[in-house]
Amino acid sequence: MTLDAGLGATSEVGRLRTVMLHRPGPELTRLTPRNNDTLLFDGIPWVGRAQEEHDGFAQALRERDVEVLYLTDLLVETLADDEARATAIEATVTSGTTSLRLGDSLRDYFRRALSDLDPQGLMVALTAGVRNDEVRASSLVTSLLGHDEFLIDPLPNLLFTRDSSVWVGDHVAITSLKMPARVRESQLTELIYSRHPRFAGTPRIHGYTYEHVEGGDVLLLAPGVIAVGVGERTTPAGVERLARRVFADGLAHTVLAVPIAQERATMHLDTVATMVDVDKIVMYPNVAHTLTAYAVTAGDGEHLDVASAEPFLEAAAKAMGIDRLHQIDTGLDPVTAEREQWDDGNNTLAIAPRVAVAYERNVETNARLEAAGIEVVAIAGSELGSGRGGPRCMSCPVSREPL
Numbered sequence: 001m002t003l004d005a006g007l008g009a010t011s012e013v014g015r016l017r018t019v020m021l022h023r024p025g026p027e028l029t030r031l032t033p034r035n036n037d038t039l040l041f042d043g044i045p046w047v048g049r050a051q052e053e054h055d056g057f058a059q060a061l062r063e064r065d066v067e068v069l070y071l072t073d074l075l076v077e078t079l080a081d082d083e084a085r086a087t088a089i090e091a092t093v094t095s096g097t098t099s100l101r102l103g104d105s106l107r108d109y110f111r112r113a114l115s116d117l118d119p120q121g122l123m124v125a126l127t128a129g130v131r132n133d134e135v136r137a138s139s140l141v142t143s144l145l146g147h148d149e150f151l152i153d154p155l156p157n158l159l160f161t162r163d164s165s166v167w168v169g170d171h172v173a174i175t176s177l178k179m180p181a182r183v184r185e186s187q188l189t190e191l192i193y194s195r196h197p198r199f200a201g202t203p204r205i206h207g208y209t210y211e212h213v214e215g216g217d218v219l220l221l222a223p224g225v226i227a228v229g230v231g232e233r234t235t236p237a238g239v240e241r242l243a244r245r246v247f248a249d250g251l252a253h254t255v256l257a258v259p260i261a262q263e264r265a266t267m268h269l270d271t272v273a274t275m276v277d278v279d280k281i282v283m284y285p286n287v288a289h290t291l292t293a294y295a296v297t298a299g300d301g302e303h304l305d306v307a308s309a310e311p312f313l314e315a316a317a318k319a320m321g322i323d324r325l326h327q328i329d330t331g332l333d334p335v336t337a338e339r340e341q342w343d344d345g346n347n348t349l350a351i352a353p354r355v356a357v358a359y360e361r362n363v364e365t366n367a368r369l370e371a372a373g374i375e376v377v378a379i380a381g382s383e384l385g386s387g388r389g390g391p392r393c394m395s396c397p398v399s400r401e402p403l
């Protein structure tokens with residue numbers, strides 16, 4: 001197996017060649033007012049409109065010569081292989097909360113029932129989940145659980161492909177997602193990256209059973225410099241493991257560990273800041289003066305050298321070897337800034353230096369981006385946004401040109 005020489009990314013802004021998205025599908029139809037909080041959505045999206053908005057996003061990327069891969073297509077292609085199917089089924093039925101919910105009889109039932117499905121049917125079962133009233137099994141567990149309870153949970157947050165894997169150079173990190181509703185997502189990316197012919201053989205730097213690291217926290221500020229948010233999702237131990245590994249594999253010389261508030265509004269570092277040029281960052285102004293970073297570099301052997309906390313923008317510029325990392329949206333009034341941050345105004349996806357996809361609704365932040373010379377590719381996201389993620393969250397760059 002020879003790897004595609006162009007796989008991977010060393011920055012946030014190198015010309016985007018290939019991206020992995022997930023077009024919202026039947027998993028979103030599983031959301032109800034009773035489960036949306038647990039499933040990490042702030043509302044019940046209008047699924048058809050969310051799909052239209054997502055198609056608009058994909059189209060905007062294709063019009064700029066970006067190849068769009070869909071996670072579910074890759075998954076169905078991967079599941080064509082018998083061994084991959086068996087691995088996927090076993091991982092699902094033995095996965096933490098699912099395994100505990102099913103018990104022995106239903107676990108065995110699902111082993112058989114899922115292996116009877118074709119790759120497309122299996123993909124739908126794994127992503128949209130299976131409700132109690134959708135199985136033919138009858139057991140003590142099916143009798144006692146409510147008819148509309150999930151035996152296998154749906155994965156509505158697959159939409160946010162940023163979080164379930166992240167490329168660092170030509171290596172891929174299979175992330176370890178913190179929230180129970182998302183844990184199974186990276187079993188699927190693990191399967192794709194290890195068994196899909198396009199990716200098999202890609203070197204790894206993390207795994208889904210390791211300490212928590214989520215892709216939305218990982219920002220490739222410049223070749224060799226990675227910022228990692230540490231807050232609600234990525235843990236201190238997660239960034240420690242990642243740092244050790246990227247140093248050992250020569251993928252970075254500095255990791256900036258960036259504490260962020262453990263709150264839903266700032267669940268990942270990319271909810272407060274994203275790169276839009278080699279030396280420009282759009283950043284939630286209400287945190288700009290308080291955000292700090294611990295610069296981590298390789299020490300002797302396994303030891304890591306950890307510098308004292310410094311203001312983020314200063315630590316980043318120093319590590320990147322530039323005079324200044326310019327913050328774009330200074331001057332936004334705090335209430336507008338708060339509203340637009342909630343709606344992912346700072347969560348942009350750069351297609352190239354100074355060209356970034358952003359939600360159209362964040363008019364004030366977008367105006368500042370334009371004023372700073374950034375071309376804003378505006379997309380609709382009123383329904384997509386109910387999952388609290390913007391263009392960066394909804395995309396996993398698989399290939400970017402080096403700067």
Ligand SMILES: NC(=O)NCCC[C@H](N)C(=O)O
Pocket residue numbers: 039040041157160162163179182215216217267268270271387388389390392393
């Ligand atoms: N990188 C990101 O900020 N991703 C957005 C994830 C939203 C999802 N509903 C979650 O709570 O995990």
